[in-house]
Every structure is written in structure tokens, then in C-alpha cells.
Amino acid sequence: MQFKFSDRLGKLPVYLFAEIDKLKSQVKAKGVDIISFGIGDPDLPTPKAIVDVLKKESEIDANQKYPSYEGLLKFRESVSEWYKKRFNVSLDPETEVLSLIGSKEGIGHLPLAFINPGDVVLIPDPGYPVYMAGTIFAGGIPYIMPLKEENDFLPDFSLIPEDILKKAKLMFLNYPNNPTSARADRHFFNEVVKFAKKNEIIVAHDFAYSEVYTGEKGNDSFLEANGAKEIGIEFHSLSKTFNMTGFRIGFAAGNEEVVKGLGAVKTNLDSGVFQAIQLAGAYGLDNELKAVEDNNKIYKKRRELLVGGLEKLDYKIYKSDATFYVWAHVPKANMTSKEFAVSLLNETGIIVTPGSGFGGYGEGYIRFSLTISENRIKEALVRMGG
Ligand SMILES: *Cc1c(COP(=O)(O)O)cnc(C)c1O
Numbered sequence: 001m002q003f004k005f006s007d008r009l010g011k012l013p014v015y016l017f018a019e020i021d022k023l024k025s026q027v028k029a030k031g032v033d034i035i036s037f038g039i040g041d042p043d044l045p046t047p048k049a050i051v052d053v054l055k056k057e058s059e060i061d062a063n064q065k066y067p068s069y070e071g072l073l074k075f076r077e078s079v080s081e082w083y084k085k086r087f088n089v090s091l092d093p094e095t096e097v098l099s100l101i102g103s104k105e106g107i108g109h110l111p112l113a114f115i116n117p118g119d120v121v122l123i124p125d126p127g128y129p130v131y132m133a134g135t136i137f138a139g140g141i142p143y144i145m146p147l148k149e150e151n152d153f154l155p156d157f158s159l160i161p162e163d164i165l166k167k168a169k170l171m172f173l174n175y176p177n178n179p180t181s182a183r184a185d186r187h188f189f190n191e192v193v194k195f196a197k198k199n200e201i202i203v204a205h206d207f208a209y210s211e212v213y214t215g216e217k218g219n220d221s222f223l224e225a226n227g228a229k230e231i232g233i234e235f236h237s238l239s240k241t242f243n244m245t246g247f248r249i250g251f252a253a254g255n256e257e258v259v260k261g262l263g264a265v266k267t268n269l270d271s272g273v274f275q276a277i278q279l280a281g282a283y284g285l286d287n288e289l290k291a292v293e294d295n296n297k298i299y300k301k302r303r304e305l306l307v308g309g310l311e312k313l314d315y316k317i318y319k320s321d322a323t324f325y326v327w328a329h330v331p332k333a334n335m336t337s338k339e340f341a342v343s344l345l346n347e348t349g350i351i352v353t354p355g356s357g358f359g360g361y362g363e364g365y366i367r368f369s370l371t372i373s374e375n376r377i378k379e380a381l382v383r384m385g386g
Pocket of ligand 1: 250
């Protein structure tokens with residue numbers, strides 16, 4: 001039998017990392033000790049107390065049943081209390097918070113709730129690939145908002161043509177940003193709200209790196225902006241906050257109607273998050289914020305080490321103190337980001353992520369993840385200098 005994939009799968013952008021994945025296996029097979037800056041998954045462990053809650057709660061009979069669709073009220077209350085403490089934003093845990101099987105799940109499903117075929121979705125480029133995939137699966141038309149270094153990787157709304165604005169129903173944003181590490185502040189988010197309200201566009205702010213910063217100042221929430229809750233939601237992940245990527249838990253918070261729409265899609269597709277995991281997540285939000293500080297101290301040291309070392313090697317770095325990424329210009333003028341990543345892997349056994357994998361406007365850059373130890377970073381710098 002020959003099976004043909006659906007047209008919607010055919011419309012997804014080509015997977016640019018396939019060649020590097022293949023080369024990695026070849027280089028590894030030769031016995032090379034590979035150092036990977038390509039991994040967007042924290043190497044640090046989940047705080048032990050969170051794992052202990054999972055263990056204990058998973059033994060309880062009630063937690064072994066189907067969870068409720070919208071998430072345990074206890075988890076949503078912890079989210080709401082944390083938002084109040086952290087951002088001074090009030091959220092009704094009953095109607096303005098929804099548990100997700102990781103934020104990726106919610107981001108991917110959101111367009112199904114609000115996008116009809118032909119509706120436009122505004123998508124940042126470079127960006128997390130799920131905004132594009134979710135849009136295409138819903139039959140929406142992606143419209144690329146370029147993120148450029150001269151604008152600190154913030155989109156310029158004034159460049160979006162009037163006819164696109166008329167058809168635009170949804171906009172994705174992501175700060176602190178993956179892959180560029182750029183931050184956005186309250187002032188920007190106030191502008192976003194004004195623009196979105198004027199044009200009746202739902203804002204979906206991906207705040208996966210909310211708690212990941214290596215400077216003094218924490219990251220601003222979109223929901224802190226004036227009127228944000230009237231026009232949008234924020235996606236959160238416990239993955240990067242508590243090193244819980246494997247647990248699969250996140251949440252959406254904000255506008256009640258948007259939360260309701262996303263919830264309606266999910267009710268028909270999944271049956272919620274394992275309750276023991278929700279209780280572990282709630283415990284984290286209630287009790288483990290100290291662990292976040294400890295993580296950030298580790299990322300700070302790694303960032304200083306890597307950025308300092310790369311600058312000695314004449315790399316040009318976009319300076320930021322948020323996320324666990326370092327966004328650098330390709331140091332060879334005549335190479336694409338992919339060509340450079342391939343040659344670096346061949347010559348030194350070091351993996352970096354080519355910027356073009358995040359969209360056309362990522363070309364000219366490479367991304368380093370700070371998810372490896374200082375010793376490995378030192379070893380990589382020696383290899384790169386040699
Ligand atoms: C890691 C990441 C996510 C997804 O995290 P989940 O594990 O699905 O919660 C979402 N957005 C960005 C930008 C990310 O880097």
C-alpha cells in the first residue's frame with residue numbers, strides 16, 4: 001500500500017535540522033566526543049521535593065483516574081496565587097486558567113479554536129516552530145513578522161499591510177524570546193494591547209522563559225499590560241521553570257473567552273494532565289521558587305563563560321540576560337548558518353543550532369544553549385580556538 005500524507009502535513013516547512021542530525025550520528029560513530037549546544041532541554045534536575053510529591057500522589061487512588069478537563073482546581077489556584085505574587089495580576093482560577101499538557105500542546109491547539117480557513121495568523125520569525133505548525137493545521141494563513149536586531153528583535157507592527165490586518169485574527173509573541181534571547185518590557189506590551197485591540201486580534205504570548213533570566217530584573221508578563229486580559233492569554237510552562245520538561249505540564253492564563261475556546265478544543269482531543277503531575281506542579285509554584293534562583297545563578301555563570309570566550313574568538317553576540325540561549329552572528333562572512341553549523345560539527349565535534357531553522361530571518365545567526373556544564377563549555381571554547 002502507498003499512503004499519502006495529508007496536504008496539511010505537506011504544507012509544513014521543511015525540517016532544517018535533519019542534515020545536522022544525520023551528520024551528528026556519523027561523527028559520533030567515528031568515536032568523536034560530541035559537545036552539544038543544541039539542546040533546549042535543561043540539564044539540571046527537577047527539584048527533589050517536586051519529584052517526591054509526584055511519587056506520593058501517584059499512589060493515591062483518586063489520582064489514578066481521568067483528571068478533570070480544565071485541570072485540578074488546586075493547580076489552577078496555585079497558578080493564580082503565583083501570578084498575584086509575582087506580577088500583581090489577578091486571575092480567576094475557575095475561568096481564567098487552564099492546565100495544559102505542556103505549553104506546546106496549548107500553543108499548537110489554540111488556532112483550532114479561533115482560526116477559520118483563510119484567516120491570518122501573525123507569526124514572529126525567527127520563532128518557535130509550533131506557531132507555524134498550529135496555524136497550518138487550522139487552515140490559517142501565516143503572516144511573518146520579521147524580528148530584527150536593530151529593533152531588539154521586537155516586531156514592527158507599522159509594517160503590516162492594512163489588508164493583512166483586516167484578516168488577522170491571532171498573533172503569537174514570545175518574550176523572553178527563543179531563539180534570540182531578546183526581552184520585552186511593559187512598555188512594549190502596552191503597545192501590543194493597543195495595536196491588538198484596535199485591530200481585533202487575539203494575542204497569544206508564549207512566556208515559556210518567564211523565570212529564566214541571568215540579570216537582576218525578572219521578566220515582565222504580557223498580562224501586566226493595561227487591558228491585556230481583554231485581548232489575550234499567556235502560555236506558561238513548568239518545563240523551563242522547574243526543569244520539568246519530561247513531566248508535560250503548563251498552563252494558559254488570561255482572557256476568559258480565549259481560555260474557554262482552547263478548553264473546548266482540548267475537551268475533544270485529550271483528557272487532561274495526570275493529577276499527580278498537576279499536584280507536583282502546584283507544589284513547585286507554592287514552594288520551590290528558590291530552586292529557580294539557584295538555576296539562574298548557574299545559567300549566569302555559564303553565560304558569562306561562554307559569551308566571554310566567544311568574544312575572544314571574535315564572535316559578535318546579541319547581549320541579553322534572559323533565557324538560557326546565546327544568539328550569535330555566524331562568524332564566517334561567506335557561510336550560511338547551516339553551512340557553519342555543519343563545518344563546526346565536522347571540525348570540532350561541537351553542535352550549535354543554525355538560526356535558519358527558526359525561519360528565514362534567523363539566517364546569519366547561530367544559537368547556543370546554556371544547558372551544559374561549565375567544564376564542557378570550557379572544553380568547547382578550547383576546541384573552537386584550536
Ligand atoms: C520549550 C518551549 C516551549 C514548550 O514547552 P513545554 O515543555 O511544551 O511546556 C514553548 N515555547 C518555547 C518558546 C519554548 O522554547
